[in-house]
Amino acid sequence: MTVRTRFAPSPTGYLHIGGARTALFNWLFARHHRGRFVLRIEDTDVARSTEESIKAILDGMEWLGLDWDEGPYFQSKRFEIYRKHVDILLAKKLAYRCYCTPEELEERRRKAIQKGYPPRYDGRCRNIKDAPDMPFAVRFMVPEGTTTVEDLIRGRVSFDNEQLEDFVILRSDGTPTYNLCVVVDDAEMEISHVIRGDDHLNNTPKQILLYRALGYPVPFFAHLPMILGQDKTRLSKRHGATSVMAYKEMGYLPHALVNYLARLGWSYGDQEVFSRDELIEKFSLENVGRSSGIFNPEKLLWLNQHYIKNTSNEELAELMVPFLKTLGVDPSGDERLPRIVGTLKERAKTLKEMAEASLFYFKDEVNYDTSAVRKFLTPDRIELFELLVERLSGVEPFTEEGIEGAFRSILDEKGIKLKRLAQPVRVAITGRTVSPGIFETIGALGKERTISRLKRAISLMKDTNPTV
RNA sequence: GGUCCCAUCGUCUAGUGGCCUAGGACAUCGCCCUCUCAAGGCGAAAACACGGGUUCGACUCCCGUUGGGACCGCCA
Numbered sequence: 001m002t003v004r005t006r007f008a009p010s011p012t013g014y015l016h017i018g019g020a021r022t023a024l025f026n027w028l029f030a031r032h033h034r035g036r037f038v039l040r041i042e043d044t045d046v047a048r049s050t051e052e053s054i055k056a057i058l059d060g061m062e063w064l065g066l067d068w069d070e071g072p073y074f075q076s077k078r079f080e081i082y083r084k085h086v087d088i089l090l091a092k093k094l095a096y097r098c099y100c101t102p103e104e105l106e107e108r109r110r111k112a113i114q115k116g117y118p119p120r121y122d123g124r125c126r127n128i129k130d131a132p133d134m135p136f137a138v139r140f141m142v143p144e145g146t147t148t149v150e151d152l153i154r155g156r157v158s159f160d161n162e163q164l165e166d167f168v169i170l171r172s173d174g175t176p177t178y179n180l181c182v183v184v185d186d187a188e189m190e191i192s193h194v195i196r197g198d199d200h201l202n203n204t205p206k207q208i209l210l211y212r213a214l215g216y217p218v219p220f221f222a223h224l225p226m227i228l229g230q231d232k233t234r235l236s237k238r239h240g241a242t243s244v245m246a247y248k249e250m251g252y253l254p255h256a257l258v259n260y261l262a263r264l265g266w267s268y269g270d271q272e273v274f275s276r277d278e279l280i281e282k283f284s285l286e287n288v289g290r291s292s293g294i295f296n297p298e299k300l301l302w303l304n305q306h307y308i309k310n311t312s313n314e315e316l317a318e319l320m321v322p323f324l325k326t327l328g329v330d331p332s333g334d335e336r337l338p339r340i341v342g343t344l345k346e347r348a349k350t351l352k353e354m355a356e357a358s359l360f361y362f363k364d365e366v367n368y369d370t371s372a373v374r375k376f377l378t379p380d381r382i383e384l385f386e387l388l389v390e391r392l393s394g395v396e397p398f399t400e401e402g403i404e405g406a407f408r409s410i411l412d413e414k415g416i417k418l419k420r421l422a423q424p425v426r427v428a429i430t431g432r433t434v435s436p437g438i439f440e441t442i443g444a445l446g447k448e449r450t451i452s453r454l455k456r457a458i459s460l461m462k463d464t465n466p467t468v
Numbered sequence: 469g470g471u472c473c474c475a476u477c478g479u480c481u482a483g484u485g486g487c488c489u490a491g492g493a494c495a496u497c498g499c500c501c502u503c504u505c506a507a508g509g510c511g512a513a514a515a516c517a518c519g520g521g522u523u524c525g526a527c528u529c530c531c532g533u534u535g536g537g538a539c540c541g542c543c544a
Binding site: 161 | 469471472473474475478479480481482484491492493494495502504505506507508510536537538539540541542543544
């Protein structure tokens with residue numbers, strides 16, 4: 001049997017963290033088994049579905065590298081197929097027309113809750129005659145008995161059919177509902193494994209009943225635990241960024257998010273870091289946990305930092321360009337970029353952070369931190385700086401080793417510690433007290449710029465009444 | 469309210485009856501390294517929700533309690 005999985009989002013918003021993980025697990029399962037991964041857009045709710053949302057979901061999938069083999073299929077274009085299935089059920093007397101109006105149902109539901117009864121449809125239209133002129137919905141006739149879900153993650157879960165009401169499969173406006181569409185599509189698209197969120201477990205018996213009524217084979221089910229926010233409630237906007245694309249904008253690497261999401265609910269011994277191929281190779285439903293997990297942004301951040309650190313300078317240079325541009329820097333043609341990135345990548349948690357930290361390399365005017373200047377750019381270092389300018393000018397080629405040599409020669413002569421010289425120089429060329437290593441910073445900045453910044457600092461120090 | 473699911477450090481988790489004095493990772497704290505900040509290294513603190521069984525022996529199996537979550541729509 002070839003494995004076929006699917007991701008079936010409804011386009012009523014962006015691709016969020018929870019959806020992305022569901023998509024990822026389906027994708028991993030399909031790839032692991034060399035099966036097919038299908039994308040299907042569940043847009044039967046015409047009122048709430050939007051084009052932007054479809055695009056947002058596709059963009060998110062693409063960014064994460066979750067490529068699909070078939071689709072996207074759109075349920076809105078398959079209404080005829082669903083109608084046909086409803087007719088079959090109607091003909092087999094496994095479904096019936098219901099003439100109750102939504103208002104009546106709402107009223108009855110309200111009363112039931114008030115009296116403490118379960119708010120369930122009572123099946124009153126089961127045996128009434130068809131009235132051709134009246135608007136109707138179609139309900140599935142739930143048989144008596146027990147329905148058991150054989151879940152690959154939860155095990156065997158049984159439901160008493162009495163708990164299932166005769167649910168609507170076709171609305172009075174002629175559009176089909178979720179439970180019907182999902183079954184028809186999964187059956188027709190020959191989905192072998194339905195891997196989805198825990199929140200669908202309670203729908204599963206209804207769907208199994210539908211598969212049977214329609215004469216379709218029942219697929220395997222696997223219900224993934226939910227992802228919760230810090231307060232243990234279902235992850236939502238209140239918990240901060242939940243849109244996948246928001247993470248792109250914040251400077252996350254797609255694979256960091258993939259790695260993080262994979263480990264939220266799934267594990268492989270003590271291993272935390274997985275390449276894409278490793279994930280595919282090692283993923284299995286057996287190692288998916290059963291309890292819901294809390295989304296932990298700090299661990300994601302750590303993974304992001306880890307991957308930034310381990311990405312090549314060239315690649316990072318390219319990834320950082322859009323972030324620089326939004327900061328007003330156009331680095332195109334600047335050959336220093338890979339090297340600059342190299343000095344920053346050990347200490348950046350996001351691409352955005354890295355871009356911000358790199359600004360001093362590009363701006364002609366150093367943005368001085370006043371208290372740093374006051375503390376480190378004092379007149380007693382003028383001589384040291386002049387000496388450094390002289391030595392640095394003689395360094396050719398301008399390599400890190402050469403730069404360090406220039407520094408060391410001064411330190412030896414003056415009998416001072418590197419600290420004495422490095423901090424003021426750092427302030428002079430970056431404007432602040434925190435930066436990458438001083439030699440690599442100077443190397444990446446370049447000879448001309450370094451010397452001009454040192455000279456500018458010297459004149460600042462000479463100025464008894466400096467304005468910075 | 470009814471039904472269903474879940475329960476190991478703050479968080480993600482390892483653990484499938486003796487290997488557990490419960491392991492790893494993030495976060496936290498300390499030390500080392502050091503030109504600042506990071507990174508890195510070393511170390512510390514930190515958990516089997518509770519109560520009953522079953523068993524020679526339970527984190528592991530069963531039951532209950534408690535707690536959390538989901539679903540109960542002519543939403544998906």
